[in-house]
Amino acid sequence: MSTYIGIDAGTSMVKAAAFDERGRTLRVESRPVSLDLHDGRAEQDMDEVFGAVSEVLSALTGAVGGPVALIGLTGQGDGVWLVDGEGRPVRSAISWMDGRAHELLDAWHSSGVVESVFRRTGSAMFPGCPGPVLAWLDRHEPAALDAAASAVYCKDMVFQRLTGVRATDVSDASMPFLDPRERAYSGEVLESLGLARRRGLLPRISDPVAVAEVTAEGTGALGARIANGPYDLPACALGAGVTAPGDGLLIVGTCLAALVAVDALALDGEPAGLHISTDRAGHWLRAMPAMVGTAALDWVLAITGVAHTEVDGLLDAAPPGAHGVRVLPYFAPSGERAPFVEPRLRAELTGVSLESSRADLIRATCEGIAFAARHCLSAAGLSGTLAICGGGTRSSAWTRLFADVLGRPLRIVEGEVGARGAVLAAAERYGVGLDTAGWTAPTAVVEPDPGRADFYAKAYDDHLERLAAARARARAV
Template sequence: MIVGVDVGTSVTKAQLIARDGRTTPPHEARSTVYTLPGNRVEQDLDEVVGTVITVVRAAAADAAQLDPNEPIEALALTGQGDGLWLRDAEGRSVGRALSWMDGRAAGILDGWAADGTARKVYERTGAGMFPGSAGPLLAHLAAHEPERLEAADVAGYCVDAIAQRFTGERTVDASDASVPFLDVAARTYDETALELCGLTRWRHLLAEPAAPGALSRLLPKAAAELGLPEGLPVSAGPFDIPACGFGSGLSEPGQGNLIIGTTLACQVLSEDATPAGGKESAGMVLATPYEGRYLKVMPAMIGTAGLDWLLKLLAVRIEELDALLAQSPYGAGGVTALPFLSTSGERAPFVDARARGRLDGLSPLTGRADLVRALCESVAYSARHCLETLGVSGAVTASGGGARSGEWGRIFAGVLGRDLHVREDAVGIRGAARVAWSALGVGIDTSAAEWQTAARTVRADPEAVTFYEAGYEAYLRTLAAARESW
């Protein structure tokens, strides 16, 4: 069995998973997201590491629930990507980590968009940069806080920061390293991309990507803290988006996956590493642990976060969502929405720090159900926009908190015009565990019953498909006009 850990933006989860797919209940611990003036969003590495220790100790104590005679084989880590987690040579944080939601570098990115730098980097690496990605954040610190970069030994990400604390190794998973400077086919950094961003001086801060199948070992102090054996293998990556894709069952090129979480991550498995965003310079191409397989990803900024905002505004509990959606017809009584409710704008399938949300078509007849349904429909339209840009051609799976809603799932299926295969369990942890077992040389039969029991299929209703086809075209027209006004 494996202890799997998923370090989310505000919640860290851990649970045991057996080779046959059985799991123990997850343990959770919350960490603080500091939202500060100037569109700054930060986290404290020590606090995040503390949440990992808490949930891993709790999960490890559950081993007897699965099989008291089977050992724990590895610790498998996944978690949030992007942002900038600066550390010194001992793995200590050099100031608070800059979150992927941070917007302080929006001005730098605007300049790169205007002078063609962003496009040139995109053409080389397939990485559509946004304010919270490592390139703009490094450039911002180089311009405004160079002393932090001078004090750092590594500029990395959440998962490798935690792995360094536990193993002492300075490394990074290739999926994290893919954005924005990696030539994902060669799995080496593109020096020209670094030069274009004016960051050649700081090249030494980038850890070399780990080889596929790489494992580290728990240090004695970390093992004691975690309640695990000293020297236990540690698999660090891929980060949460690809981990969820593989945990949801992506295996053949053209298949798609939606993660309806705080963000709306849309991804398609591919055999080539060419950028998918076209003239928009959006999205990213990720290296994966599997030879000849790449993930093309459009990670839209807002998924359930926008819905949470609206439900709070309307004083509606999340448990009421399905009943509320059922009260409003297709098209939400004429109310339409744009779902761009992040303070740092949007990053997929286009990049614009000025993107903002809208509600249109309001009248005295509009009720709470119409407002909520309009926003949920707009998120589904955004998902279709992303998946079509990525070139989806096969089955689509879904996971994340939003996928638990039966009514919202039916909206997604109708808008996408295809059945949606939903997994409600910890798909990120499943994906990370599968990568760890592969590194250990253990083949996993994912056709086993326990690997499949958490899946359900949401059928696309023909009437909904017809209605939403016209609705999607209207959404695209509204979006095009809004982009001019932003």
């Protein structure tokens, strides 16, 4: 029996999953990785990330035995991972959660640069994306850029360390330098960001995705075929079977990502989100990857001393509306990036009294995140079916709440969806025929409750009004 392995190098966890030919999960190995957060900055140790990849891959191949048919690779997007010619770190990786470039981005907003880049690429920059981060480094740490051979993304660093091949793909390149019509870096965009002289740092775009054999020892996979697939958001879309125009995916993870498959670029309206190029020309994912997500709930749980195992019970203990408690869940130090860009936006908690309970606070937080999801999906143009995945779906009560707030059925896709999508991308690239429909079939469908859906439709309007007021206050700072 052939084994297919998907690797997902995430922000807080590195995972590897083994699947059989029918897409059934055989085994999963995972290792946590640290994130250094301080003074609005977020950095990661590349050697730690790659070490975690090596560990999970070695453990997985040792446990499943037998031949590995192929390996698909995915990982977190955005940020800047400066490496030398061997793919080794020049400095710590700057994460997509980093906020150090917010003042530079403010200036670009005021001068119209952000809007002009969006009209060209369909991607709205935020502090942690490569454009502002590279420009910040060029101004404050030029020696680091001088010493680097490449400014890559997480999975590209891993791929180079595993195979010796330096390359990225069209999905990672989509933010913010890729012209989505030409599927190539835009010299005009680089010039407008003051980065034309740093163009040599950008890795070659492999279209379709790059393939090679694993050459790194200590991985248990020497000689195995591997593909440097799309990054985690489009990989999850593949793993959830979201490819038909109008269909969407909601990923309830560290960040809250809303994706809708589209066959046309929408470059008008408020610059926000991005158009992720896929392996098919003329096909994109309209993405609204919000900063808000499970990290917001995790913070509230830590502050209140509530365990994850208690969430379902507390959600059931408070009614819709949480007795008037409201949470705008924008806890990220770099503000929000979708479906709008507001670097100084911060979380707000209102309607609390001495009568409020922990259940009210937990439910209000989960409702606020679900309202943010509705905002993102609306802005992305959802018109078809909706799949949902991610760590947040492990809470059945929260998943039902999402269905009620969104007012539509949810196709539940369980397991390591990103790793599954990475395998499917690798199989497509290598010409290996897999039953994609079987691999991506939902495990359940959750229907909304009509009464609660009506309640939340009105509550959503209130959420938008409070959000507009909060954004106005953030701009006034």
